[in-house]
Amino acid sequence: MxxxxxxxxxxxxxxxxxxxxxxxxxxxxxxxxxxxxxxxxxxxxxxxxxxxxxxxxxxxxxxxxxxxxxxxxxxxxxxxxxxxxxxxxxxxxxxxxxxxxxxxxxxxxxxxxxxxxxxxxxxxxxxxxxxxxxxxxxxxxxxxxxxxxxxxxxxxxxxxxxxxxxxxxxxxxxxxxxxxxxxxxxxxPWYRIHSESSTQLFDELLQADRIMVVAGESDEEISREIISKCERLGWPVVAGPNSGFRLQSKSSLGSFEAFLRSERIREAILPEVIVLLGGDLASRNVNGFVAQAAENGSKIVRISNSWRWKDPANTVSDFYFGSFSSFISRLGDFRNSKSYVELVKKLDQASFRGIWESLGKSLSDPVVSAEIFSFAGRSDMIFSSSSMPIRDLEWFAPLNENQPQLYSNRGVNGIDGVIASFHGAARAHQRQNYHGRSVLLIGDLAFRHDLGSLAGLSGCDLNLLVCVTDNSGGGIFSFLPRSASLQNDQFERLFATPQHGDLEAISRGFGLYTQVIKDVASFRAELGDFREQGGVRLIIVRSDRTENVAVHKAAFDEGKRRAEDTLGIQGI
CATH class of the missing domain: 3.40.50.970 (Thiamin diphosphate (ThDP)-binding fold, Pyr/PP domains)
Incomplete structure (x- = not known):
């Protein structure tokens, strides 16, 4: 060749x-x-x-x-x-x-x-x-x-x-x-480059009826003015939990993982333009939807404040090097069809209802993520391990008007050094937000990877809460095809890798306040105590990996079904 x-x-x-x-x-x-x-x-x-x-x-x-x-x-x-x-x-x-x-x-x-x-x-x-x-x-x-x-x-x-x-x-x-x-x-040309002085791209955008934003972690602060501008433009925003858009608005979407699992819905809402802001989301369904749009001829525009070439799936057609605020300000009073953003918003709301009726009131990994995101306010900080915790936040964190700052080591997605990274981020955060709280959401393997950093947390003068979702191994591997293709003993030894040593005893050995939580009421009580008293706390939520997969699937299936019913009601 x-x-x-x-x-x-x-x-x-x-x-x-x-x-x-x-x-x-x-x-x-x-x-x-x-x-x-x-x-x-x-x-x-x-x-x-x-x-x-x-x-x-x-x-x-x-x-x-x-x-x-x-x-x-x-x-x-x-x-x-x-x-x-x-x-x-x-x-x-x-x-x-x-x-x-x-x-x-x-x-x-x-x-x-x-x-x-x-x-x-x-x-x-x-x-x-x-x-x-x-x-x-x-x-x-x-x-x-x-x-x-x-x-x-x-x-x-x-x-x-x-x-x-x-x-x-x-x-x-x-x-x-x-x-x-x-x-x-x-x-x-395969790639076109635009800057704040460019005109060609904006002339083309003015001709588009359907424009969607996919927003991940960005180095640009997303103001309420920017969010309001997206509402006026009629742009639905697939809002990652660290995007700055994960709040109640006419355009923000938080339950996209469920309805984008429907091929029928994907075809119905394909936009003419997708604007990618910040880092890519972890969701394969979101990234697959972007790829599907590109294959159907949609323009894919990547916004970047710096000369950083990000196009791992080979979907981007245009790079705009500048701020998102400067990008949307060039569009004046232009707006998309109101019916498009209203349709996608209704699908998102239907998925949300289906997901949470499925999850019910039992304590599970998705519920833990949602509770933490709801608990934290504007002056608080969440740090998430890569792998399942950041995905659960992406998939289940509700639209929160007081959305916190959220960070994760997603550059190369390692699970090492997460506790130390959290400790450093919390130190810098509390310097600026004296009354703020810092929360770490971490899985048991990532926790074990960085046990040595627990020594630095014991007795420190920060307000820290470490929440460990303990499913005795690498939970994300249970979501991959190899979990079904391998013999169970092979899968457990090579991928799930459950470890010996009780996390509660290990944590107490470092002198940390430690509690094992078994229900939603107790979990909320611990969050409330942390809000009132501060200090350093560690809580452990135990779950079963196989059951965790089933919980996720049931929630997504019900969210998808509700959205498809809504699509039928809309007559599409």
Whole structure:
């Protein structure tokens, strides 16, 4: 698939406006050379010596302001570009360096013309990538890679400069009947970049009738004015628990996990535009809905305050680098169809009723998450472990007018160091909110990962509540297909990994006030005591992993059923 990959990259660079490519001859770089040679829009220049080729490309780019492609084969050929790439970096001249490479199996085994090339220019390029050998799995990402490389070279707000793609090709190098990934139907570049001074994107948004926001954790404070603006615009907001939108409003949605499980509903509410704000939600159903919208031609706009490229599912069509407040202020008094936001809001309300009638009054992991979110106020802080706690908050936390600040280590989603992170965040939080309370929601495995940090909590002068949902192992694995595909003893040993040692005794051993809670009334009483008395407290809620899965499923099924009934009532 090498030639198909190369042709796809070249096609994308043609759409972006690249005009020149400098090629130094070689065998391993053959697929890219052939693809460039077939281009009707990119002029090719063949230069025998790679050092000269690099500087020749530098001259082209310096005059045109557009990135010139520079192609070499593997080995020392690539190394000879170092002087020109260094000059381009320090001069702020855009270039796209294409170094052909051998596949993984050729490295570390003495294969000819094979060396480490990924780090050749690491200190003098703005961006570098070493994608795996072209295959069907990565085929959907080919054009995204080409488009990003282009924009990293010319649109980076720090400076223009060189970027490198280190491209591994496996023999046979050039196939017959290459598969080329199609461009967007609009024949626009895969990614478009917009700033606060842009006009094109906003002109297009004014033509859309259905716009939805998916809001995760953001570094931008979401004011009531912004929320009111979304209401006036008629934009429903899928509101993560740490988004700033998880409050009662005409547009905020909190029970989306249930109704987005319905294919019928998803098709009925597909928007023309989805605006992604902040981090991605944990929900596969939300992210799947975004992907479905993209596949149906919806525009997916990612808002970011910084030059941070976030598009793991290859769904984004447009990046807007600026604040969300500046983004929506550009739309003036424009508003979507009122019927769209009203429909989606009714589906959300129906799901909420179904979920909570299913959950009832028994103490469960979903109820624990909802109670904590309802308990906390504006001056309070919640810290959540990754894995199930943040998901339960995302799925079950009610719309709370006094929504608290909520944090979680979701950068790489580890469950280590959570207690220590909470302690540090609580220290900073109470410095600004002297009467505020800090709550940690954590699972038993994450708790055990960081037991040493309990020593720092004992006797400290903060108001801290640690709530451990103890289901004797990694609860999230019970939601995955492998829980049914493996023998129970294999699943328990390799994934659930229940641990020995009673958490109540361990906590008391650190001198912490500790209680095991068995019902909702006792749980609320502990929260009330914490509100009144403060101090450091640890409570444990025990549950069964298998029963926990069933509780979640029943709640989502009932929420989905209620929403589908509502959709029927609406006559859609």
């Amino acid at each position: 090498n030639l198909g990959f190369a042709l796809s990259l070249v096609s994308e660079w043609e759409l972006a406006g690249v005009t020149d490519a400098v090629i130094s001859p070689g065998s391993r770089s053959g697929p890219m050379a052939v693809a460039l040679g077939q281009s009707g829009k990119i002029s090719t220049h063949v230069v025998l010596d790679e050092r000269s080729a690099g500087f020749y490309a530098l001259g082209l780019s310096r005059f045109s302001g557009m990135p010139t492609l520079v192609l070499t084969t593997s080995g020392t050929a690539a190394a000879n570009l170092r002087p020109s790439v260094t000059e381009a970096f320090h001069s702020g001249v855009p270039m796209i360096i294409l170094t052909a490479d051998r596949p993984l199996e050729a490295h570390k085994f003495g294969a000819a013309q094979t060396m480490e090339q990924e780090e050749l220019f690491s200190d003098v390029v703005l961006f570098r990538s070493s994608p795996s050998v072209p295959d069907y799995t990565n085929m959907p990402h080919w054009r995204a890679l080409a488009s990003r490389a282009f924009h990293e070279a010319v649109s980076n707000p720090m400076m223009k400069g060189p970027v490198q793609l280190n491209l591994a090709f496996r023999e046979p190098l050039i196939e017959e009947n290459p598969l080329v990934t199609p461009a967007r139907p609009s024949q626009q």
